[in-house]
Amino acid sequence: MGTQFESRPGAQPGAAAAQTSSETQELVRLLIDNIRDYAIITLDPRGCVLSWNAAAERLKGWTAEEIIGQHFSRFYPPEDLPSGKTEMELKVASQEGRFEDEGWRVRKDGSRFWANVIITALRDAEGRLRGFGKVTRDLTARREAEEKIRKQAHEILEMAAVPVVQVWDGILLVPLIGTLNSQRTQQLMDRLLNKVMETASPVALLDITGVPAIDTQTAQHLIETIAAVRLLGSEVVLTGVRPSIAQTLVHLGIDLSNVSTRSSLSAGLRTAFELLELRVTPRAAAGG
């Protein structure tokens, strides 16, 4: 081995060298035995287990006596075996020196864990393949955390795509932001209709202030949504129809004559109050 270990700073080379070397070997052995986070094992060139550290026993469940001599395919889920995954891994490791993988592995009790695995080819000074070193780390917790974050991000995105909020007893608001495609319309319809049912809201405000532009298809999507809400027995007020959108709608010949439309959300809210026969009055006036 070409590596020099210097176990004690300032140690005298020469006389103590032999002793240091054996002490170093002992330390390396202790490192492998005591390390907690890495299952470190060695395999013979065919893939049968030669050595097994304490971390490997803790992670995978087998004791050294149980597993030494067994082929390392024992650690793989059954679906990986027919494809020859284990042979492939050893082949790559012996050709390229190392092989790295992340995937499911199996414990003695059959339960699975998400593992990062590095297989290193062990060659002697003459270049003969003596076996393989295999270092495995349990990344199940990290994977679960990542999965959770991914799911939350997806939920947030979906929520942000079509939020439906109740702004008043009986009044729902959908502030649409961005372009409305078929998929979003579908989401919008599902969410809005269910919310209308759930809250028994007679009025829904569909605000398109945040929609950059309207084309024939977008308008069609809006009309469909409005029609569906009406079938349930609720009224829709389309708000945020600014001058450019009004111009586009007329130029495209889109007929919204039987849809309530308002230029601003506040005007729409007023219309909603009218529909619900509610009146908002200043406090002073309310007294008299």
Place this chain on the structure above:
Amino acid sequence: MSDRSSISIIIVRKTLMVTVPSDPDDATVSALQEEVLAAMQRVDAKGVVLDISSVETLDSFFARTVAETASMVSLMGGRTVVVGMRPSVAVTATQIGITLGGIETALSVERALDLLDRPAAGRRARR
């Protein structure tokens, strides 16, 4: 066969409360129209509340018959309000272009009765 036996018409405050069975076949739908019109004449009702909250699928025949019935009821001097359409039914209905011909709708039977107490076409005209 679930013809006339499954259609329920209750008369409340000179209004026909009609409950449509969950999966009405064409014969049931046709029978429904006849029953509703006959009851309109019999009790001189001012309107019809059609509760379709148990209907899970809406086909074009059903939709056309409902729209037609509403027009007929209107000719006989009454108004029709459809109540309780499920969200999934509404989605399919708009996707295949069923509109119920601009029929009046309400979220609940209670609201439908309120609607019938008000002057006709008050809701849609108010824009």
